Amino acid sequence: MEGLITADSDGLTRCHWHGGLEDYMRYHDTEWGYPVHDDIRLFEKICLEGFQSGLSWLTILRKRDAFRAGFAGFDFNKVALFGESDIERLLGDKGIVRHRGKIVSTINNAKRAIDLKKEFGTLDKYFWSHAPQPGERPDRIDLAWLRANPTSPASVRLSKDLKKRGWTFVGPTTVYAFMQAMGLVNDHLEGCFCRAKALAMK
Structure with missing residues (x-):
């Protein structure tokens, strides 16, 4: 089947993109595409997708533990209180991607996440309200369709709404990758x- 490979070690058929790398394969098998409803994980992922911009997800995945340590486990209530000393601390952290704009964006987005929680009760309720509408996606997902659709109508809508609410580094492609990873769409x-x-699991 186009876009699929069979792992030599276990004979299971998987999406093509893990490339046989053990940590990437584990991420594919146990995390990517499975529905997530935990607010902290949702916030973490949309921030890390912002850090990924211009890089590969594998780079971010391998730095994820350092990101979690640097950003207080992505507890947005704590990150929202970060100040200039925290920005300088993070800029000196070789374990993460040291990009001032993305660090500042994460702190800003933590404040916006608090606003969302006040309005909707949970980030989970907000993000899942932006899942694709019936008929927006084909029933069968293949590699050709994915390559032709780096965004979606749902990710464009969510991106626009987040930007309107003051979020940054949340373009439609970044948001679509977030939706794929958190299971708002199933692109296995x-x-x-x-x-x-x-x-x-839905």
């Missing part, structure tokens, strides 16, 4: 053993 390809598992 047809034939991937994770696809049915992810669908069953």
Whole structure:
């Protein structure tokens, strides 16, 4: 099947993108595409997708523990209180991506996350209200469709709404990657053993 590879170690058929790398394969098998409803994880992921801009997700994944340590576990109530000394601390942290704009953006977005929680009760309720509408996506997802659709109508809507609310580094492509990873859409390809598992979790 186009876009799928069979891992030599276990014979399971997976999405193509993990490239046989053990940590990437584990991320694909246990995290990517499975529905997430925890506010901290949702905030963490949308921030890390912002850090990924211009880089590969593998780079960010391998630095994720350092990001978590530097950003107080992505507890947005704590990150919202970060000041200039924290920015300088993070700029000196070799374990993360040291980009001032993205660091400042994460602090800003933590404040906006608090606003969202006050309005909607949870980030979970807000983000999942932006899941695709029926008929917006094909029933069968293949590699050709994914390559032709780096964004979606739902990610464009969510991106626009987040920007209106003052969030930064949340363009439609970044938001679509967030939606894929957090299971708001299931982009495990047809034939991937994770696809049915992810669908069953909704």
